[in-house]
Amino acid sequence: MSRILLKLSGEALADSARHYDDAVILGIAEQVKTLLEKKYEIGIVIGGGNYWRGRTSENIDRTKADQIGMLATVMNCIYVSELFRSTGIQTRIFTPFMCSSFTELFSKDEVVKSMKEGKVTFFAGGTGHPYFSTDTGVVLRAVETESDAIYLAKAIDGVYDSDPKKNPNAKKYDTISIDDVIAGNLQVVDMTASILARDNKMPMYVFDLTEENSILNAVCGKFNGTAVTV
Numbered sequence: 001m002s003r004i005l006l007k008l009s010g011e012a013l014a015d016s017a018r019h020y021d022d023a024v025i026l027g028i029a030e031q032v033k034t035l036l037e038k039k040y041e042i043g044i045v046i047g048g049g050n051y052w053r054g055r056t057s058e059n060i061d062r063t064k065a066d067q068i069g070m071l072a073t074v075m076n077c078i079y080v081s082e083l084f085r086s087t088g089i090q091t092r093i094f095t096p097f098m099c100s101s102f103t104e105l106f107s108k109d110e111v112v113k114s115m116k117e118g119k120v121t122f123f124a125g126g127t128g129h130p131y132f133s134t135d136t137g138v139v140l141r142a143v144e145t146e147s148d149a150i151y152l153a154k155a156i157d158g159v160y161d162s163d164p165k166k167n168p169n170a171k172k173y174d175t176i177s178i179d180d181v182i183a184g185n186l187q188v189v190d191m192t193a194s195i196l197a198r199d200n201k202m203p204m205y206v207f208d209l210t211e212e213n214s215i216l217n218a219v220c221g222k223f224n225g226t227a228v229t230v
Contacts, residue, residue: 003041003115004219005123005142006032007134007152010050010076012209019050025080029087031215032120036089040219041115043145045123045138046080048072066130073134074099077124090119096128108144115145135189136196143200150202151218152188153209158226159188175227178204188228197230204228 008028015021032042051072054065074095081091092114095103103124104110114121126137142150156164157172161184164170178198181188188194188206197204207218207225218225 002039002149003043003145003147004035005043005045005138005145005147005150006215007138007150008044008046008080008209009154010047010072012153012155013046013076013080014050020079022083025083026087028080028209028215029084029089031213032084033087033089034216035219036118036120038220041118043111043115043121043123043141043147044077044080045134045141046073046076047134048076051075063130066126066132070097070125070128073126074103074124077122078102081120081122084120090117091122092119093122093124095123095125097125099125111145132192133190135193139189139193139196139200139202142202143196147202150197150204151215152204152206153215153218154206155209156206157208157211157224158206159186159228161186173226175229178228178230181228188226197228201230203230 013020013025035042048069052069077093081093084091093103094106094111096106098105111121123137123141126132126134127140138150159173159176160170162170178194182194182198188204205218205223205225205227207214207223217223
């Protein structure tokens with residue numbers, strides 16, 4: 001039995017015309033369903049970038065801007081959860097703050113119970129505090145739930161020594177240590193999340209979500225991305 005956390009970017013769920021691309025989300029759901037059949041326990045964190053990215057106006061206080069971002073992740077988890085449910089997957093959504101009947105308040109005991117029951121468990125709302133990103137949220141939840149690894153589905157196929165969009169000679173790493181990530185400020189996840197992963201020995205796997213069956217391949221051994229070791 002393996003317990004994993006999957007991080008999805010909000011932008012990866014969107015198309016050019018609307019906040020969500022149902023075909024993309026349903027494709028992810030089918031891969032997740034296969035992993036559930038293989039007895040993986042799965043938690044998911046989704047960013048809010050399809051709705052909100054950071055402080056978009058100097059007239060908005062940073063704390064309020066971050067709170068808007070947290071609510072964006074709640075909306076994403078509710079939407080994706082419902083599409084997962086339409087394929088027969090059972091789900092639960094947890095947040096670090098009360099959202100009336102929309103979600104459940106985070107409790108490690110309830111979360112672990114949910115995962116052991118084969119329900120896909122969504123973690124919305126980040127850490128519940130400003131100045132912390134969903135990167136930090138996913139590492140925190142992975143550590144709290146004693147997960148085996150984090151899988152980071154991105155719009156890039158791994159970790160490079162520089163930005164491949166700007167440098168055609170950028171080198172991709174097949175494997176890199178979290179210490180080297182931190183020393184090189186390579187931004188696999190933000191620095192707070194990187195240090196939390198290092199201190200709690202939480203490995204991460206970075207891969208391109210857009211590749212066919214990318215999640216299945218990453219989890220089940222056909223991995224073409226970058227393994228971040230601890």
